[in-house]
Amino acid sequence: MTTKVTRGRPVCEVKQAEQRAKLILAAKELLNLKSYSQITIRDIAAQASINSAMIKYYFGGKENLFVHLIQAIADEHFSQFEELHEHNKPLYLFIRRFDEILQTHPGFVHLLNEEVLDKTTPLAKAFMGAFPARVSKFLPQLIQQEAGVEDLRKAKLAAFQLITLLVSPYILKTLRQQAWGIDDSEIQGEQWAKDIYQRFVHGLKESDIDEVEF
Template identity: 30%
Template sequence: MVRRSAEETKAAILLAARERFAADGYERATIRAVATEAAIDPAMVMRYFGSKEKLFAAAAAFDLRIPEIPDKSDPGPTLARHFVERWEEDDTLRALLRAAVSHEAAAERMRALFAEQLGPVAAELAPAGATAATRAGLVATQLMGVAMCRYVLALPPVVAMSRDELAAWLGPTISRYLTASDPN
């Protein structure tokens, strides 16, 4: 076992947890596996986080880092490219998606993540009187649907697309969801 400060130990546990949840999903990831990967005793994981669910919540803390949108009339290309890059570069978001399929706490975390971070963007971009929550939800369907097909189900045509191709396909739909008049 490696001697570390409390901060270093906690960071090592979180890194190991993100990797285990990403690789195994919530149900199959174990405290013991996280501890082994972090090179510590499983009791230390429990000491710092108390339970697997609390460990997951800490490991799934995620900032979408939504960028400034230069063209408010056509936000889709900026958001699509950003989200494709986020899915590609961060195991935590993919782990959260995998876990959300079978674990209610993970599903709630994913819902909150998109509502809290994408909701304000939708509110800023939607036409007057439009329901921002609905629009943010529709954008989330596209982003999570593509991520599910690309990273979880590994649907060959979607996996084969470059980041640029994927963003180009997503962009117009995201723009429409955020800026078009209500269809009613």
């Protein structure tokens, strides 16, 4: 049985939207399996069962398709962060939800590690704008709200520390598994989130970096 491949430029706007969504989904699925550099336009087209010419027609090329993918993932998940300030433990909920993003989107980590860090490409800039830049706007405020940190600069530094705690176990996966013998199940789930939350918030409330004597 052969898969029917759509050819030509679709006229219907609904059809166009469907094909764009299919291509974005295909890119997401492939990114969960292999690196960005290994994924070809033909791979994406085959995964979506759509003619490869449609990628250039809709997105202008592979890189811009992944830019749209990044924005789609960000829009999907960041909407759930908007109401966190209404809860009495917003940082715990943020940790749980952010960790779920890392778990369910391994391609997110692949892209960050291989195509974003120390790079200035349009793809890297899109990633920075869609994720880190957005987190940097609301996470310091959550820290101020829950931990009582009045100094905004300290809250920003604390927010960066928290993101580092959450992301580094995924970026350093090989080191974590081979040197420390820590598998994925040990850095995921409710208990992991509680451990990070308790240590992080307790440290913020009980110490002031400027006043600690060494």
